[in-house]
Amino acid sequence: MIEVISDLWSQSGIANMTWQQGVMILLSFVLFYLAIKKQFEPLLLLPIAFGMMLTNLPWPGGGIFHPEWFQGGINWAALGGHGVDPVTGAEIEPGLFDFLYIGIKLDIFPCLIFMAVGAMTDFGPLISRPSSFFMGAGAQFGISFAFVMATILGFDAQGAASIAIIGGADGPTAIYLTSKLAPELLGAIAIAAYSYMALIPMIQPPIMKLLTTKKMRQVKMEQTRPVSKVEKICFPVIVSVVCILILPTVAPLLGCLMLGNLFRESGVTERLSDTAQNALCNIVTIFLGTSVGATAVGTNFLKPETLKIIVLGLIAFAFATVGGLLIGIAMYYLSKGKINPLIGAAGVSAVPMAARVASKVGQKENPSNFLLMHAMGPNVAGVIGSAVAAGVLLSLFG
Amino acid sequence: MTSALIQFAERGNVLSLADALKNAGFTIMVVFAVLCLIFIIISIAGKIFSATGISDKPAAAKTEAAAAAPAAAAADEEEFSSGSLKLKGCDEKTAAMIMAIVSDNTGIPLSELVFKSITLVEDK
Structure with missing residues (x-):
């Protein structure tokens, strides 16, 4: 009897659990709390947390995800059922997340999410005030700053570039770049990126107040000109051609973003636009979230590097906000006080959260001030800016 | 300039501070250049549309x-x-x-x- 109980115990997951797995499971519970109770980016944080929990549960005969099969290229033989444990020589069956992760490794999921983002985004505010591009560009300063800081903290060029892209405040772009440059950091970077995106309402307002005067924050902006349908249709085509001609590495991301937007604006593909915005987006979000969560394997995740990534991510976000605001302040002076510099902070991408924060801070100073549509210009310019920055980093270190 | 930056692309190589600054500066410069180019094209296109009356619809x-x-x-x-x-x-x-x-x-x-x-x- 005691032998049977002893056998049962030794075969159980509890006996086989390492301390790293235990800590990661507890961490996934924290993420559940943040996603469900605090509603921090729940659409992504919840599947990420569940993927993290599943991958760290002890699985008999292998696991649900094998990150070692994706280092460098993809180990197709192992995925075909010919994986062998290097220590015991026993065959390892591939797990569900091994297959789902292919979608990240081959850039399929981030690009499809970008297509959905494109289908959901109205570039009208950016087209009607093209100078918003400069604020979107300025907000990418956080990427450059975080890159230097990550290098100082000892990350190699690829790791530093992957961490720096957190400053782009764009989850799919961060996942796209990291899976190509430093896949071992993917879990930590994705969690940091999405957590900080959820924390934008706490991170940005103090910086906004620090860098701007009350008079600046109270500026009421004039209504921009209406944008014609033809302009909206031409925009994704122009941006695709210009960006991809200059930076071919950005083609998958930006191409999908603009294709999604063309679905929306063309007016003849409503079904495709609807699918991209809803069904496709939701399905890919589930796959992307769970498989990113699955990469957070305890032995890879619980390292001092993860803490560094969390800190560097915050620095990247903060300096991205500073960069956008400084360009906003410059435009305030250049326009002789007609542009509210707060909208520069929305250049950090994170659509539409950053624009809402800019609008809210402006409205606190002047309750009749509605900055939301003005802030959407730099906000969507930030999406293009962060994709371009990812393309540059990929060209340099890929 | 690009070729001088690419030589550090191997994995595991930690850049010197000078190289990191060079790469970071290059990145933000290209971002500004590309977005500036789109700004110019979109501004010109907007003016053309306005002149031809398309923007009025x-x-x-x-x-x-x-x-x-x-x-x-x-x-x-x-x-x-x-x-x-x-x-x-x-x-x-x-x-x-x-x-x-x-x-x-x-x-x-x-x-x-x-x-x-x-x-x-x-x-x-």
Whole structure:
């Protein structure tokens, strides 16, 4: 009897659990709390947390995800059922997340999410005030700053570039770049990126107040000109051609973003636009979230590097906000006080959260001030800016 | 310049501070250059569209939304005055805008929508 109980115990997951797995499971519970109770980016944080929990549960005969099969290229033989444990020589069956992760490794999921983002985004505010591009560009300063800081903290060029892209405040772009440059950091970077995106309402307002005067924050902006349908249709085509001609590495991301937007604006593909915005987006979000969560394997995740990534991510976000605001302040002076510099902070991408924060801070100073549509210009310019920055980093270190 | 930067691309190589600054500067420079180029093209395109009168025909949705706002304001005066709509922490202009948005999003004409109150909710 005691032998049977002893056998049962030794075969159980509890006996086989390492301390790293235990800590990661507890961490996934924290993420559940943040996603469900605090509603921090729940659409992504919840599947990420569940993927993290599943991958760290002890699985008999292998696991649900094998990150070692994706280092460098993809180990197709192992995925075909010919994986062998290097220590015991026993065959390892591939797990569900091994297959789902292919979608990240081959850039399929981030690009499809970008297509959905494109289908959901109205570039009208950016087209009607093209100078918003400069604020979107300025907000990418956080990427450059975080890159230097990550290098100082000892990350190699690829790791530093992957961490720096957190400053782009764009989850799919961060996942796209990291899976190509430093896949071992993917879990930590994705969690940091999405957590900080959820924390934008706490991170940005103090910086906004620090860098701007009350008079600046109270500026009421004039209504921009209406944008014609033809302009909206031409925009994704122009941006695709210009960006991809200059930076071919950005083609998958930006191409999908603009294709999604063309679905929306063309007016003849409503079904495709609807699918991209809803069904496709939701399905890919589930796959992307769970498989990113699955990469957070305890032995890879619980390292001092993860803490560094969390800190560097915050620095990247903060300096991205500073960069956008400084360009906003410059435009305030250049326009002789007609542009509210707060909208520069929305250049950090994170659509539409950053624009809402800019609008809210402006409205606190002047309750009749509605900055939301003005802030959407730099906000969507930030999406293009962060994709371009990812393309540059990929060209340099890929 | 690019070839001088690419030589550090191997994995495991930690860049010197000078090289990191060079790469970071190059990255932000290219981002500005690309977005500046798009800015120029979009500005020129906008001017051409304005000159040819195409911009005078804004996208259908915008027109509808713009038309809905004054309609809401009018409705505000005609149907929702004298206490039938309670506004808490919300001025008439904002209320009109909210009603126009609700009408536009739901596709229900304003004349068929009844608003009892609009309250400003403060974040806790």
